[in-house]
Amino acid sequence: MARKLYQMTIHELHELLKNRHISSRELVVSMFERIDAVEQRVHAYITLTKQEALQQAETADQKISEGSAGPLTGIPIAIKDIFCTAGIATTCGSKILENFVPVYDATVIKKLKQQHAVLIGKTNMDEFAMGSSTETSYFGPTRNPWSLDRVPGGSSGGSAAAVAADECIAALGTDTGGSIRQPAACCGVVGMKPTYGRVSRFGMVAFASSLDQAGPFAKDVTDTALMMNCICGYDPLDSTSVNRDVPDYSRALVREVADLTLGVPKEYFSGPGMDLEVEKAVWHALRELERQGATIKEVSLPHTAYAVAAYYLIAPAEASSNLARYDGVKYGYRTPQETGLREMYELTRSEGFGAEVKRRIMLGTYALSAGYYDAYYKKASQVRTLIRRDFEQAFQICDLIVTPTAPTPPFKLGEKINDPLQMYLSDIFTIPANLAGLPGLSIPCGMSADGLPIGMQIIGNYFAEETMLRCAYCFEQQSEWHRKKPVLA
Amino acid sequence: MVQESAVKITRKDVAYVAYLARLRFTEEQLELFTEQLNTILSYFDKLQELDTTGIEPSTHAVDMCNAFRDDVVQPSSAVDDTLKNAPAHERNCFKVPKIIEG
Numbered sequence: 001m002a003r004k005l006y007q008m009t010i011h012e013l014h015e016l017l018k019n020r021h022i023s024s025r026e027l028v029v030s031m032f033e034r035i036d037a038v039e040q041r042v043h044a045y046i047t048l049t050k051q052e053a054l055q056q057a058e059t060a061d062q063k064i065s066e067g068s069a070g071p072l073t074g075i076p077i078a079i080k081d082i083f084c085t086a087g088i089a090t091t092c093g094s095k096i097l098e099n100f101v102p103v104y105d106a107t108v109i110k111k112l113k114q115q116h117a118v119l120i121g122k123t124n125m126d127e128f129a130m131g132s133s134t135e136t137s138y139f140g141p142t143r144n145p146w147s148l149d150r151v152p153g154g155s156s157g158g159s160a161a162a163v164a165a166d167e168c169i170a171a172l173g174t175d176t177g178g179s180i181r182q183p184a185a186c187c188g189v190v191g192m193k194p195t196y197g198r199v200s201r202f203g204m205v206a207f208a209s210s211l212d213q214a215g216p217f218a219k220d221v222t223d224t225a226l227m228m229n230c231i232c233g234y235d236p237l238d239s240t241s242v243n244r245d246v247p248d249y250s251r252a253l254v255r256e257v258a259d260l261t262l263g264v265p266k267e268y269f270s271g272p273g274m275d276l277e278v279e280k281a282v283w284h285a286l287r288e289l290e291r292q293g294a295t296i297k298e299v300s301l302p303h304t305a306y307a308v309a310a311y312y313l314i315a316p317a318e319a320s321s322n323l324a325r326y327d328g329v330k331y332g333y334r335t336p337q338e339t340g341l342r343e344m345y346e347l348t349r350s351e352g353f354g355a356e357v358k359r360r361i362m363l364g365t366y367a368l369s370a371g372y373y374d375a376y377y378k379k380a381s382q383v384r385t386l387i388r389r390d391f392e393q394a395f396q397i398c399d400l401i402v403t404p405t406a407p408t409p410p411f412k413l414g415e416k417i418n419d420p421l422q423m424y425l426s427d428i429f430t431i432p433a434n435l436a437g438l439p440g441l442s443i444p445c446g447m448s449a450d451g452l453p454i455g456m457q458i459i460g461n462y463f464a465e466e467t468m469l470r471c472a473y474c475f476e477q478q479s480e481w482h483r484k485k486p487v488l489a
Numbered sequence: 490m491v492q493e494s495a496v497k498i499t500r501k502d503v504a505y506v507a508y509l510a511r512l513r514f515t516e517e518q519l520e521l522f523t524e525q526l527n528t529i530l531s532y533f534d535k536l537q538e539l540d541t542t543g544i545e546p547s548t549h550a551v552d553m554c555n556a557f558r559d560d561v562v563q564p565s566s567a568v569d570d571t572l573k574n575a576p577a578h579e580r581n582c583f584k585v586p587k588i589i590e591g
Contacts, residue, residue, distance in 0.1 A: 103570040196550040210549050239556035240549070309533045320510060327511070329583050331574035341586045345511040358512055362522060363529065365510040366498065379536050381546030386539065388547060421528055437550025462551065 005030040006166045007485070010075050010223040013169065017064055017074045024057040024064070024074030028118055031076045035120075035167050038488045043142050044152075044162035046081045047089055048121040060116040071226045071250075072117040078168035080159050081122035082129060083109055083214070084203040092205045093127040093137040093155075096326050096333045096352030106203025107238070108172060108214055108231045115230055120168055123158030127354045128323065129179055129207045131155050132426045135417050136356040143413070144186060145486040146452055150410040153183030156217070160187040163217045165488055170227055171217040176207050177311055178406075178430025180215045181442040185405035185455020188444045188484065190224045190472070191217045195463050196437035197242035200235030208318035209240070211311075211434045220482050221443065221473040225249035228465065244463065252466035253473040258293030260471060262286065263398030267304040268429055275408040281446025281454040282404045288478055289402075289471065297398055301390040304432060306383050311431045312424055313367050313380035319357075320364030326352065359420060388436045395461045400471055403429050405442040405455035433459050443472045444481035453481075497530035498523065 005013065005027050016022045032050055039045060053076065060074035084090050084102035086109075091097045105113065112119065126136040134142040134157025142157045144150040145165040152161040156173030160183035163171050173180040175193035184191025192215045199214045206212065216227030229250065234243040264286065269279055290296050328334035328348030335347035353361070367376035394401060407428060416423040433440040438459055445456035456475075460468040476482055498506075500523045507514055514522060568581050577584035 100574055103566060103573060197553075236558065240553060242551070303539070306536055306539060309535045312529065313533060313536075324511075328576055329585055332576070334576035339586060340590070341588050342511075344586050346513040349511050350513040353512075359522065359525065361510050361512065362503070362506055362526060366502075366506045366526070366530075369506065369509060376533065378546055379541060381548055382541035382544040383536055383539060384547040385544050386541070420525055421532055424529075435547075435550070 004034070006034040008169070009219050010071065010169055010226050013075055014069070014071050018069050020064070024060040024118060025054065027074065028053050028057040028076055028120070031120060031168065038165050039167060041143065041148060041488065042145055042161050042165045042167065043140060044123055044158045044165060044167050045078070045121045046091055046093070046124050046139050046158070049088055049119060052088070053118050053120045056116070056118045060118060063116050070115040072112065072115040072230055075117050075169050076120045077112060077117045078121055078123050078159055078162045078171040079109065079119055080125055080156050080171070080173045082125060082174055082205045083172060084205070085109055085119070085122065088122065090122065090205070091139070092129070093125040093139060094353065094357070095138045098138070098333065100331055102203070104203065107200035107235045109203065111230055117230070123156070123162055123171060125158055126155035127357050128205070128319070129155040129174060129176055130319070130356050130360050132178070132182060132423050133411070133416065134158060135413065136354055138354060141413060144410050145488055146188065147410070147450070149412055150452065151186065151413055153186030153406070153410060155179040157183045159217050160184050160189055160191065163187065163189045163219060164486060166485070170219070170223055172214060172231070173217055174204060174212055174214050175434065176211045176315060177434050178427040180217065181430045181440050181455070181457055182406050182427060184217055184442040186410035186453065188453030188481065189217055189219060190221055190441070190443050190482065191215065192224050192228065192441045192465070193433065193439060194228065194232060194465055195439045197240050198232050198439070198463070198465070200233070200238040200241050202235055202237040206322040208315040209322065210318060211315060221469055221476050222250065222253060224441070225253060225469050247466055249466060249469055252470045254470060255474055255477060257289055257471060257474045260400060260467070261295040261297050261398045262289060262471070263297055263299035263394050263401045265299050265301040265304065265394065265401060265403060267301050268403040273407050273425065277446070277448045278404045278406070278408060278454050282402070282456050285445040285456050285475055286402055289475055292474055292478070294471070299394040299398055299401065301394060301432065303383065303386045303390050307387055307432045307435060308424055308428055310380040310383040310387065311427070311435060312363065313376050314384065314435070316360040316364030317367050317377050318364070320361045320368065323357070323361055356420070384435045387432055391432070391436045391438060399467060400464070401459040403457045403459070405429060405457040409448045409450070409452035409454055429457060438462060439465050439468060441468050441472055443475065444484070445475070445479070446481060447484070496527060498526050
């Protein structure tokens with residue numbers, strides 16, 4: 001059976017578009033046929049923008065006919081609903097922003113539009129990106145396309161599920177503690193969190209500003225590199241953006257790993273909660289890379305066990321401050337009740353935020369409050385230094401660090417939603433890279449006996465995205481996992 | 490149930506933090522949050538196992554200092570645009586409930 005357009009990759013579609021075998025319009029129509037067929041079951045999107053997409057496709061087709069097609073020109077891309085999109089609702093998965101329509105585009109959106117990519121909709125997410133399952137969304141959960149009673153991971157679960165279910169060609173997400181890598185692993189797609197500062201945060205709704213970073217979801221490593229080429233770069237509108245040249249990441253995709261030493265941290269392969277199938281799949285992938293010439297070396301990241309505790313103090317502390325802006329005055333929801341000012345604040349926030357967001361605001365406010373600052377926030381920030389040093393030492397003896405992305409395959413909807421601590425622990429392998437500001441990537445590396453995807457995480461040194469992509473590419477060339485598709489029809 | 494000895498945060502503390510955060514909870518929610526926050530804060534005790542004397546805290550992921558630019562006027566959002574998402578506005582101002590009682 002001939003493959004449908006919506007099933008293809010960016011690089012395949014770019015060839016078809018450039019050589020005028022298909023039009024972007026045809027591609028967008030095919031995309032929405034797919035969305036119409038499966039979206040009701042997956043619920044990957046909060047908002048679909050078909051009319052705007054068809055208009056953008058028309059412009060893209062014109063650019064292509066003029067001979068000025070970039071790699072993303074005419075390609076349908078889904079956007080996590082955390083990025084401001086001018087004229088299109090940006091809810092962040094929250095009631096408090098249900099009717100918020102930004103008047104400007106986030107820098108990454110501008111960059112996609114400059115290449116004439118086609119934006120087809122805004123994807124579902126945990127409310128304010130706080131969650132690991134997409135279940136805390138005010139708009140209801142997204143389901144894992146591989147098994148509809150399982151979570152797609154989170155917080156960028158809608159973007160990951162949309163790529164896995166062929167409801168878009170690639171997508172954008174954000175990663176504060178694993179919110180790109182963990183859903184990528186859960187949905188069997190590639191997801192990349194770049195080095196902190198590599199991608200502009202301007203126009204991205206802030207959760208924890210010292211940890212947040214945007215990145216791509218794609219069907220393979222080549223598409224990931226093409227997305228990175230578009231979104232990376234210095235932005236004077238983000239004071240933490242790093243002024244450093246962006247390489248052509250697709251040129252890094254060569255079949256050569258013999259020069260690489262892969263560090264395997266023993267702390268990531270032991271301990272309770274580690275699924276044996278996951279461990280086996282990641283080791284199998286490591287052996288494949290070794291067969292291709294890479295050197296495998298055990299390394300130690302001794303403070304790994306403290307990362308979750310440090311993160312769930314630092315991130316909520318930053319969030320409690322960032323979310324103070326939702327006060328019912330400048331934008332967003334305001335309580336309809338007639339009240340005085342203070343009551344208006346309290347009712348607006350209590351009616352507008354969901355339980356997990358409130359829990360984190362409370363944790364953060366407590367950790368920063370008089371008398372507790374040293375014991376909690378300062379202590380966690382010191383442990384953050386220790387975690388950074390662990391990585392500095394490990395990278396003296398290895399080029400990349402390879403671990404499972406998540407300790408288990410995707411769990412069932414409802415399984416952890418009433419046990420916040422258990423939910424937090426599902427980020428145990430992804431959080432350390434955020435605390436250290438390091439880039440991380442998740443690539444499909446196996447399937448559980450139940451047919452659920454398993455992801456392998458590759459962590460690089462600062463700005464080592466090219467080496468990470470090269471390693472992932474070499475594995476992918478000898479693997480079929482990225483070609484496997486969930487059955488939804 | 491949270492053991493008496495393991496109590497990190499009382500219901501009264503939770504109510505006070507809610508006041509600081511401008512959140513309001515029902516009695517039932519206060520009960521649940523007190524229990525959940527105690528479980529989470531007890532988990533954080535793990536950090537006390539580490540001796541961090543003399544360790545510099547990291548407040549950023551990567552080393553950075555201030556980002557300066559020349560003090561030149563830049564374009565910003567138009568007033569109409571800025572007010573577009575306001576729950577209430579009047580004559581180029583955000584409108585809020587009365588602040589001074591009396």
